[in-house]
Amino acid sequence: QSALTQPPSASGSPGQSVTISCTGTSSDVHGYGYNYVSWYQQHPGKAPKLMIYEVNKRPSGVPDRFSGSKSANTASLTVSGLQAEDEADYYCSSHAGGNDPHVLFGGGTRLTVL
Amino acid sequence: QLQLQESGPGLVKPSETLSLTCTVSGDSITNSNYYWAWIRQPPGKGLEWIGSISSSGRTFYNPSLKSRVTISLDTSKKQFSLKLTSVTAADTAVFFCSREEHSTSHYWGQGTLVTVSS
Numbered sequence: 246q247s248a249l250t251q252p253p254s255a256s257g258s259p260g261q262s263v264t265i266s267c268t269g270t271s272s273d274v275h276g277y278g279y280n281y282v283s284w285y286q287q288h289p290g291k292a293p294k295l296m297i298y299e300v301n302k303r304p305s306g307v308p309d310r311f312s313g314s315k316s317a318n319t320a321s322l323t324v325s326g327l328q329a330e331d332e333a334d335y336y337c338s339s340h341a342g343g344n345d346p347h348v349l350f351g352g353g354t355r356l357t358v359l
Numbered sequence: 360q361l362q363l364q365e366s367g368p369g370l371v372k373p374s375e376t377l378s379l380t381c382t383v384s385g386d387s388i389t390n391s392n393y394y395w396a397w398i399r400q401p402p403g404k405g406l407e408w409i410g411s412i413s414s415s416g417r418t419f420y421n422p423s424l425k426s427r428v429t430i431s432l433d434t435s436k437k438q439f440s441l442k443l444t445s446v447t448a449a450d451t452a453v454f455f456c457s458r459e460e461h462s463t464s465h466y467w468g469q470g471t472l473v474t475v476s477s
Contacts (some may be wrong), residue, residue, distance in 0.1 A: 248405070281462040285406075292455055292467040293406065299461065336406050340462035346419050348396075348408040348462050 249274065249337055249351035256357040257327045265354045267320040267337030273349050274339045275318035281340035282320040284313055287353075288333045296335075297322060324356070332358045361385040363456050363468035365392050371450075377443040381456030381468060388437045391416045394459040395439045399452040400470075407452075411459050412439055438466060447477045 250268040258264040258311055267282070269275060275280055282300045285293035295304050297313035300320065310325045315358070339349040365381035381395070388395065392425035398413035410420035410431045419426050429442040443450060453472050 272472075283463040292470050294467075295463065295465055298463040298465070304465065325368070338406075338408070338462070338464075345422055347410075347421055348459075350398075350406040350408060353405040 247349075249339060249349050251335075251337060251354045253352070254355045254357065256359055257324075258359045259327050259329065261327050262323060263356065264321050264323045264326060265335055265337075265356070267322070267351045269318050269320070269339055269349070271318065273341040274315065274320055276340070277340045279340050279342060280315070280320035281321055282313070283313055283338045284311075284320075284322045285316050285336045285338070286333045287295045287329075287336065293336065317344075327358050332356055361458060361466045363458065363466060365454060365456050365468045365471040366445055367471065367473070368379065368387045369472060369474060371446055371473060372477050373447055374445055375472055377441070377446050377475070378440045378448065379473070380438050381437075381440070383437045383458075386458075388432070388439070389434050391415065393462060394419075394465060395430075395432065395452065396459045397441045398455045398457060398464065399477075400455070401449075401452045409443075409454075414430055448475050451475045 284297040287293040300315045301313040312323045335354045341349045362384045364382045371377045394411040397409040412418045427444045433441045453470040455470045456468045458466040
């Protein structure tokens with residue numbers, strides 16, 4: 246199976262908004278009944294941190310500057326009001342179905358705050 | 360507060376079997392709502408899901424690794440384990456364990472680096 250497709254890099258100035266895309270297929274992101282798309286933030290040398298789950302839900306403690314959405318086979322993470330600490334790698338993931346259920350990750354996007 | 364801690368050898372020889380254990384504290388490992396997963400990250404690269412196991416022992420594996428992976432659960436020790444056979448240098452990575460719910464890893468261990476080298 247192929248990884249989900251993310252742009253390798255994204256950037257924005259403090260206070261701006263940035264959107265990162267995650268493109269899959271009908272077997273994962275756009276699969277029937279599959280709203281299990283998640284987004285993780287990872288700072289260098291650290292474990293990933295869950296930022297968004299089930300397309301658009303935020304875990305407790307995650308700022309509402311982070312939001313998620315999905316249209317057809319593309320999911321998106323939007324970071325509004327960019328802050329310096331948002332600079333990190335971001336990964337999307339999705340349940341992938343069929344007869345062999347598993348989880349797929351995107352290749353990751355390096356977000357730079359200019 | 361749930362905590363997960365990976366443990367195991369940091370160096371494995373090519374063609375041998377990589378074995379890691381994740382110890383769970385702060386919550387039950389037998390809660391049927393959750394799966395227990397392994398994810399790896401080669402140095403400088405992205406995340407790769409390896410597989411997961413339910414509290415009842417049902418397993419799901421990455422199709423690309425399925426022939427070499429076994430994940431098992433020891434509820435008495437509150438641990439779950441990963442075995443990856445016939446390793447090569449390409450298996451060098453930081454290995455994370457996590458607690459999954461609906462294919463989402465809400466909680467992660469800190470990760471452990473395993474290097475495959477002779």
